[in-house]
Amino acid sequence: MALNRETSGNRWRIRPDGPGKVTGGLAYLTDLSAPNMLHGLVLRSPHAHARIAEVRTEEALALPGVHAVLTHADVPGLNRFGIAHPDHPVFCEERVRFVGDAVAAVAADSAELAMEALARIEVDYEYLPVVSDPELAMREDAPQLHERGNIQHRNDYVRGDVEAAFAASAHIVEDTYETPRQMHTYMETEGGLFVPEADGRLTVYSATQHGLMDRMQLARILARPEADIRIVSSPIGGSFGGKDELNVQPYGALLALACGRPVKLHNNRFESVRAGLKRHPMRITMKTGVDAGGKLLAHRVRIVSDAGPYSTLSAEVLNFAVEHTLGAYRYEAVEVRSFCVFTNNGMSGEFRGFGGNQALFALEGQLDRLADKLGIDPWELRRRNLRQRGDPGPFEQPIAQTDGARQVWEALPASRLWLERAEAAAAAEAAPAAPTASAAPAAPLGMTPDADLRSASSGTAEAATLQLPWLKIGYGASFVMHGAGLGVGIPDPAGGRLTLAPDGKIEAAFGYEEFGQGLIASLEQMLIEKFGFAGSDLRLVVGDTDAVPDSGSSTASRATSMMWQALERMREPFAHSLLQVASRVLVLPKERLRIGEGGVCDAASGERLLAYRELAQSAAEPIACETSFSYPASPVERVGAHYLYTYCSVGVKVEVNTLTGRVRVLDQFHAVAAGPVVNPQGFLGQIEGGASMALGFTLTEDAVMNSGMYLTRNLDSYLVPTIAEQRGRVEVLPIEELPDGDAHGPRGIGEVGSVGLAPAIAQAVFNAVGKRVSKLPIDPAELQEVPDIVKEGSCPV
């Protein structure tokens, strides 16, 4: 059943953070200010690669109203940061390696004064050769960006005899796929408020995806105990992986401590572009062979990933890409060679999909090309090679078994969109001259009003334009098997705490961040549905290191799964504790009581007997329950191998305008097998939103660089989808069924929606105009055709 408000019934709930968001009353961390506050700014390198000869700060310091000018000499602890490999300088000492590298920072009475102070800092640079092509960077004679060399990480995976398997293949396809430097484009740029407290502690109000990780890193930079630092990290105006690493925090913290006053930083958009993370541009070459029956025999992959100047989680992203270039299929033999390379380009790092987006674009492209050679339906080729239930994962590692692959495979041909495609194909066969999509759209089942709005209008437009010979319709599909959790070899802790607070609120504390994904809405819904509480009984505590246990990071599509598992673990003991105290107070056997809305109730009648506030006042000791565990991992040595997977099939219908070369996505279908839907509104929003990000990745988004300089500076030249690009229909079908006895519950859905759309669009474009796209975003020039009128020579050329 398609997921929407109507089919969700009373499980469709208003989010707890909704009222503050629609009224503008919710204060984001960049909305905060404090009395006596200073404004901070960072001086960043104007060069992609240069030696720093000298930095002179005297003139800036002399400016009245400037309270601090800091450089690397002012960092008391480690002058580096980075979650996995701290090699990113807080302030560069002798060398800058990209146009976002920080050299100095200032704090002043106003933002204007701070800007003036930056202009008065003099830095002498000596230019160094810029390394901007990762292939060239790998050569021995290339300028080396780090002592360890330019190859930050390589990851090979070889299984079977791939040469012999190619020799036995009936058909082989080979192509090189290139993907763009996609920008997260969170609407709220990086920033926050940094407050030195009267007791000597420092409070950091700034966005992150793992507050405790920020605390550890800041303690290391500031040379202070972690206990002296409090990180408040929610709410956040979007992150998508982009605020996972430290960004403004080191500068805000150092300036605030240096001045003994609150300091605010808030990046303008260009500063966010130049200093912020991007999705790794990857060049993936694949050679894949099948036998005459369409069985995959050989798969050879070479990945070159542009890491930019510092490590971030580039190695981990590469490991993820390696796993997902194998994906959901079985092969006789595989050989993956992959490289992650330092360059003087922009910073690459964590981004929703984590290397899966690039990998799937290539892998699914191969399947489509092979099906073409074999002359069979691409979806049938996938069926012949899909992992079956019981099969191991891509690295042959044990995985939690589900029927997800089969379920989503079957869902596509049964979808409204694919039935329409079949009708269109039949109609085209009957009347070959007619446009391929002349069939009227089937009546939508259970569609939401927006779908009516979209289809009513775009349907009319479609009908009016369908006859135009330069508009071509095509359908395409892709298959996704996406891992969640951090994978083998990386600590992946989880946990949470439930407390009956003295004021009678049930307090649920988790060390996660709310950046829009709907985490606290999911937490609230689980507490209501699992325990029987009312929303008004609850206090949800996230994003504050002083108040939360270690739950691990809000990344890798893991947080909702881990909250679900934590609540499963705490349900019995916490309910037991509440009812035991209630039983004593009420002098009634525990069996006659249950948890209810507003308080403990009579199990039979449901009548409320004891409000939680009274219960809290009666308890001799606080009633609390805490759990600590880890994200489930596969028992293998292969670093990055996953254990829990989400499966997804994606179908699209596109229209290609061969005069302009522009592609419009008219219709999308997503089947997502991820176990039970925790929060229907959030689930739908994650898939729709992820798909929109994928649409931009495929059609318009690229932060363009030339010799290490950003040509893209703001949203006038970086084109994220607007409502006009999103007027097509989107249908989301969750498949909730899990095998009996499955203990893992809901799988991750935060990223998977952003992965499958690109290859599906590429295949739809091929079906519309017969051209293979292997570079994203799709260049309209590649799809433009010379109009007949020109070809016939009636116009002088």
Place this chain on the structure above:
Amino acid sequence: MIDKLAAKQADAKLQCEINGSPVTLETPPTRKLLQILRDDLGLTGTKRSCEIGRCGACMVLIDGKPVNSCLTMAYQCTGKSITTIEGLAPEGGLHPVQQCFLEEGGYQCGYCTPGMIVSVTSLLERSPKPSMEEIEEALSGNLCRCTGYGGILRSISRAIERGGMAHEG
């Protein structure tokens, strides 16, 4: 010269109406309305994002028309009536468009939401039953990175269905 200009600017008075109340501010005539709202008046529901008029996070109504406050200078506000997200409905109440966004989940991170709601409100006041083309045009300057616009379109649909833009509460 610069000092003189600065002195002259600092003397300038802005008189306008913000969310129904008369406001008099001493502010340089070139100061951006976005800064005046957020930094001088503490109306932080109006958001800072691209500051070049592309994203719409800072959208406000000036005499009922949607305007990017990042592109509007103080002198352009003289004598005008400015409505921010905080002034769309009476204190404690919700505008019907806000109510529809709330019910349909027309937001995720919420950072674009005030600007989006301001633009939708203005559209529906001009055209209570807009076509998809009108919606597209009216929201062409409002970017949302989280929702893919699905929830936003559902919210607009619901608001159209309900008709009547009268304030509640």
